[in-house]
Amino acid sequence: MKIERRKHPRHxxxxxxxxxxxxxxxxxxxxxxLSTSGMQLSYPPDQSTCNQWTLIDIFAGEQAQILLSGxxxxxxxxxxxxxxxxxxxxxxxxxxxxxxxxxxxxxxENLDKxxxxxxxS
Numbered sequence: 833m834k835i836e837r838r839k840h841p842r843h844x845x846x847x848x849x850x851x852x853x854x855x856x857x858x859x860x861x862x863x864x865x866l867s868t869s870g871m872q873l874s875y876p877p878d879q880s881t882c883n884q885w886t887l888i889d890i891f892a893g894e895q896a897q898i899l900l901s902g903x904x905x906x907x908x909x910x911x912x913x914x915x916x917x918x919x920x921x922x923x924x925x926x927x928x929x930x931x932x933x934x935x936x937x938x939x940x941e942n943l944d945k946x947x948x949x950x951x952x953s
Contacts, residue, residue, distance in 0.1 A: 844865050848892070850863040852885070861874060861928065867947075868947070871930060873885065874926065874928075875928070876924065877926050885928060886905055887903070889903070902939075903939060905933060907929070911928075912925075913927050
């Protein structure tokens with residue numbers, strides 16, 4: 833059994849239409865899981881060079897309702913993967929982990945609400 837070494841528990845966002853947009857490149861990723869210190873994203877690979885995920889917005893639904901805006905982040909990892917929904921589908925995706933930097937009080941409160949909604953589902 834793998835021992836969990838993270839300081840903050842992750843909340844899975846599976847089955848939810850929650851996305852992240854990099855303000856630098858306009859690149860959009862699906863939010864896979866979320867914690868008070870960071871999150872994991874998945875997105876299709878392309879030739880774009882500016883997808884550092886350093887300034888992001890989190891939004892939901894077809895109407896792109898903004899849930900959190902202007903979050904500053906630091907990319908921790910960005911790796912290629914074939915794993916999707918727990919099985920190898922052969923679809924190329926990239927998995928990216930980011931850590932939040934200096935959340936404002938309002939951003940932290942909204943992040944807590946978003947995680948409560950994920951836990952309730």
